[in-house]
Amino acid sequence: MEDVERLEAFQAKIDREEKIEPKDWMPAEYRKHLIRQISQHAHSEVIGMQPEGNWITRAPSLRAKVVLLAKIQDEAGHGLYLYCAAETLGISREELLEQLHSGKAKYSSIFNYPTLNWADMGAVGWLVDGAAIVNQVSLQRTSFGPYSRGMVRICKEESFHQRQGYEIMATMAKGTPEQKRMAQEALDRIWWPALGMFGPHDKDSPNTGNAMKWKIKRETNDELRQKFIDKTVQQAEVIGLTVPDPDMKWNEDKGQYDHGEIDWEEFMNVVRGKGPCNAQRLEHHKKAHDEGRWVRDAATAYAKKQQSKKQVA
Amino acid sequence: MNTKKALFEYCIRIGDNSMILGHRLSELCSRGPILEEDIAITNISLDLFGQCRNILTYAGEVEGKGRNEDDLAYHRPEHEFRSVLLTEQPNGHFGTTMARQMLFSVFHYYFYKELSKSNDVHLAAFAAKSLKETMYHMRHSSEWIIRLGDGTEESHEKMQEGLNKMWSYRHELFEKDAVDEHLIELGIAVDTAKFKDAYEKQLEEIISRATLEIPEEGWRATGGRIGHHSEYMGHILAVFQSLARAYPDAKW
Ligand SMILES: [Fe+2]
Ligand SMILES: [Fe+2]
Numbered sequence: 001m002e003d004v005e006r007l008e009a010f011q012a013k014i015d016r017e018e019k020i021e022p023k024d025w026m027p028a029e030y031r032k033h034l035i036r037q038i039s040q041h042a043h044s045e046v047i048g049m050q051p052e053g054n055w056i057t058r059a060p061s062l063r064a065k066v067v068l069l070a071k072i073q074d075e076a077g078h079g080l081y082l083y084c085a086a087e088t089l090g091i092s093r094e095e096l097l098e099q100l101h102s103g104k105a106k107y108s109s110i111f112n113y114p115t116l117n118w119a120d121m122g123a124v125g126w127l128v129d130g131a132a133i134v135n136q137v138s139l140q141r142t143s144f145g146p147y148s149r150g151m152v153r154i155c156k157e158e159s160f161h162q163r164q165g166y167e168i169m170a171t172m173a174k175g176t177p178e179q180k181r182m183a184q185e186a187l188d189r190i191w192w193p194a195l196g197m198f199g200p201h202d203k204d205s206p207n208t209g210n211a212m213k214w215k216i217k218r219e220t221n222d223e224l225r226q227k228f229i230d231k232t233v234q235q236a237e238v239i240g241l242t243v244p245d246p247d248m249k250w251n252e253d254k255g256q257y258d259h260g261e262i263d264w265e266e267f268m269n270v271v272r273g274k275g276p277c278n279a280q281r282l283e284h285h286k287k288a289h290d291e292g293r294w295v296r297d298a299a300t301a302y303a304k305k306q307q308s309k310k311q312v313a
Numbered sequence: 314m315n316t317k318k319a320l321f322e323y324c325i326r327i328g329d330n331s332m333i334l335g336h337r338l339s340e341l342c343s344r345g346p347i348l349e350e351d352i353a354i355t356n357i358s359l360d361l362f363g364q365c366r367n368i369l370t371y372a373g374e375v376e377g378k379g380r381n382e383d384d385l386a387y388h389r390p391e392h393e394f395r396s397v398l399l400t401e402q403p404n405g406h407f408g409t410t411m412a413r414q415m416l417f418s419v420f421h422y423y424f425y426k427e428l429s430k431s432n433d434v435h436l437a438a439f440a441a442k443s444l445k446e447t448m449y450h451m452r453h454s455s456e457w458i459i460r461l462g463d464g465t466e467e468s469h470e471k472m473q474e475g476l477n478k479m480w481s482y483r484h485e486l487f488e489k490d491a492v493d494e495h496l497i498e499l500g501i502a503v504d505t506a507k508f509k510d511a512y513e514k515q516l517e518e519i520i521s522r523a524t525l526e527i528p529e530e531g532w533r534a535t536g537g538r539i540g541h542h543s544e545y546m547g548h549i550l551a552v553f554q555s556l557a558r559a560y561p562d563a564k565w
Contacts, residue, residue, distance in 0.1 A: 049343040049351075056339050060556040060565040061383045062366050065339070066359055072342055073355040080348050118556060118565070168565075176563050284343070292346025294471065295407045298464025305463065 014215050019145035022088035030214055034144050035089050036105070037216065039096045042082035043107035045075045047281050051115040052124055060118060067164060068121060074157045081154065085146040101286050103273065110193050112275035119172045119179070119186035125165015127187075127194040127232065133158045134228045135198070143215040166235065173239040180240075187236065188244045195259075196267045198225040229257050314495040317375060320433070322492045323502055324372035325385065326395040326538065328365045332386060333546075334400040334417060335361030336553060338410075346407050353453060357414070360446040364439075371435050387557035391550055392540035399482035399534065401545045408461050408468070409475035415454035416483045419515055421447045423508040432500035455519045462523025473525050480528040483516075485535050 006025050013020065020026055049072050056072070059065035083093050099105035110128050115121070133155060140151045172183035199205060199221040211217040229248075236243050247260035269275065338358035345351030369382040399417060404410045425447055428440035461472035487505045496502030520527055536542065557565075 046343075046348065053343045056342055057336065057552050058556045060387075060560070060563070062362060062369075062386055064565050066362050066366070069339060069342065069355055069359055069362070073352055073359070076343075076348055076352045076355070080352070083348070171565065175565075176560065178560060179563050288344045288346070291344075292350075292407065294465070294467050295346035295350075295461070298461050298468030301468075302460040302464045 011213075014143050017141075017215075019148060020143050021145045029210065030216070031089055033211060033214070033216060034147065035086055035091055037211075038082055038086040038089075038147055039091075039099065040106050040108075042079050042086060042096070043100050043105055044111065045079035045082060047107045047111045047285060048128070049075050049079075050281055050284055051111055051113070051277075052121060054115050055118060055121055058118075059121075064121075064168075071125070071161050071164065074161065078154050078157070081150050085150050088146050097289060101282065101289070103282075106271070108197055109267070109270040109275060110190075110197050111281060112270050112277045113189065113193050114277055116189070117182040117186060119169065119182035120190065122165050122168030122170075122172055122183065123186035123190045125161045125163075126169050126235070127165075127190050128197070129158050129161040129165060130232060131194050131197045131228050133162055134224050134231075138217075138219045138224060141215070141218050166239075169241070170239045173241055183239075184241055187241050191244050192262060193270075195225060195229070195262055196270075198222070198228070200264070200267075226256055229259055233257055314491060316495070316499065317377070319492045319495045320501065321372050321376045322395070323496055324368050324375060324436075328368040328372060328385070329394050329396040330400050330417075331361040331365040331368070333394075333396040333549060334413075335359075335365060336549060337400065337402075337404055337413075341404055341410065350407075354410075357450050357453070360443075360450065364443050364446070367439055371439070383557065387554045388561075391542060391547055394540065394542065394546065394550070395538055396542070396546070397482070397485040397534070397537040398543045399479065399485060401537075401543045401549060402479065402482065403545060405475060405478065406471060407457075408472040409478055411454050411457040411461065412472070412475040412479040413482075414450065415458050415519065416479055416516070417486070418447055418450040418454050419512060419519075420483065420486045422451045423512055424503055424505065427503040427505075427508065431502070436501065458519055458525075459523040462520075462525040469524065472523065473528075476520070476525060477528040477531075481531040482534040484533045485537060487512075488535065488538060490538065 007027060010020070010024075010026060010030075013024075020030075052068060052072050052075075056065065056068055059068055083096060086096060087093060096105065100107070110131075115124065136151050136155050136158060140148055140155060142148045142151065169183055169187075172179040174180075175183075202220045202222045205221055212220075233243055233248060245260045247258065249258050251258045270278065273279075335358045338354050338361065341351070341354050342358070343351065345354055365386070366382050369385045373380040373382065373385060399413060402409075402413055404413075422444070425440040425444040429437050429444055431437040431440065458472060458476070461468040463469070464472075487509055489505065493502050493504075497504045517527060
C-alpha cells in the first residue's frame, strides 16, 4: 500500500512533466522497460558502426574518409553515453554486453543489412540517421532524465550526420551514370528497412501501453513513421531519386503521404536473427570483445597495483 | 639539388607516414578492446589523416603541377610512396598496435618539435599544430605500454612480444639522404640525428617503467624512401585506392 502511494506520486510527477532521476523511486517495470530500451539504443549505435566501418578503408577521397571516420566515432560516443545512462539504472556494461551477445538484448534490425556501394554511406546517413532523429527528437521529452538529456545532445550530432549523408547522396545522384546507379540502388535497398526502424504498426505493438502512460515513449510508431516519410519523399525528389514504393502518393485530404505496406514477414525474420548480416554483426562484436579481454584485465590489474602502491606510500 | 624537388619529396615523406599509419589505425574502428579505446584510436587516426591532408596539399603546391591531396593519395603507384615500413606493419594484437604507435609517436614528437622551428613558414605552422596532437598520441601509447607491461602476466608477455616485433623498424625513421642534407642546410628540414639519443633514452624509460626488456635488434628496416616497401604495402593501396581508381571520372 506504501507502493500504491509511491506509484501515485510517481505518476503525478510524470504528469507534471517533471523528469525521473536515477535516485528517485520508480516501479520495477519502469526500470526494466528503460534498461531494455536504452540498452537496445546503445547497442544499435555500436553495432551500427560496422556497416559504415565497412567502407572506411575504401573511402574515395581523403575528405570523405575523415568525414566517415568522424561520423562513426560520433556513433561510438553515442553508444558510450547511452551505456552510461543505462548504468544509472543499476546494470553494468559487462552485463549489458552479455545480453547483447546472448541475443537477449536486441539492436536495430537496420544494421543487419549489408552496405554494398559507396552511396550506402549517403543512404545510411540520410535515411537511417534521418529515421533515428525523428525517434530521438520525440525522445528528448522522455520522462527519464539521463535518457532525455542524452537525446538532446545526440540529436544535434544526428542531424549533422543526416545532412552529410544527404550531401553524399546528392553528389552521387548528379554524378556519373555509374554514381547515379549506385545512389538509386542504395535507396532501393535501404528504404524499406529504414521504415521498419519505427517498429510494428501501433495495433501490433506490444510494448507501447505503459510506455505511453509513463511518457517513456511520446509518440506512436505509426505517427513517427509518417513524419519520416513526409519529410523524406520530397528530399528524394529534389535530387532526382525515386522512393521504391509504387503506392507512395500525396494525400491532399490528410495532408500526408499514403504508402505501401512494409513486408512484415521479412521484418520479423530479421528481428528473430534471420537477416543477411545478423550472424556477421554479432560475431564481429564478440570477436573484438573477446580479443580485448586481456587488455581490459591488464588495465584493471594495473589500476589495482597503483592503488595499493598509493596506500603503502 | 633542386630545392623545390627536395621540398616536395620531404613533404610526401611526412604525409605518407601519416597516411599509412592513419590507415592502419582506421582498420581498427569497431574493433577496439573497449568502446573508449575504439574512440581513442579513431581519434589518432583522424589526427594523422588531418596531418596527411595538410602536408600532401602543400606538397602539391610546392610541386606546382596541379596535383591535390587526392591525386597524391589515390593516384600514385606504390613505388612512389615514401612511408617507412613501421607504418605499414599489420595491427596484430593491441600490444603490437601500441608498440608501433609508441615508436612512431615519440619520434613524431621530437620531429615536430624541431620542425616547428623550420625556416619554411608552412612547415613550421604545420608542425606546431601537429605537435599538440602528437603529444597526446605519445602519452596515450606510452601509458598503454606501461599498463600492459605491468598489468597481468599474460599482458606482460603479449606486450613484450609486440615490442620485439616492432623494435627494429624504428631505425628507418632516422635515415638521412641528400634531400635531408640539402634542406637541413637551408634550415628547412630537421636533423633527426640531433635527437636520436633523446629518443632512445625515452624509449628505455618507458620500457623500464613497463617492467619490460629492451628487445634484441633484428633486421633494421629500410627501403621506404626509395619505394621498396613491405609486402603489406601493395595490399594497403589495393584497398585504399580501389574505389577512386575504379571510377577515375567521378567526383565524390
Ligand atoms: Fe548515433
Ligand atoms: Fe548518427
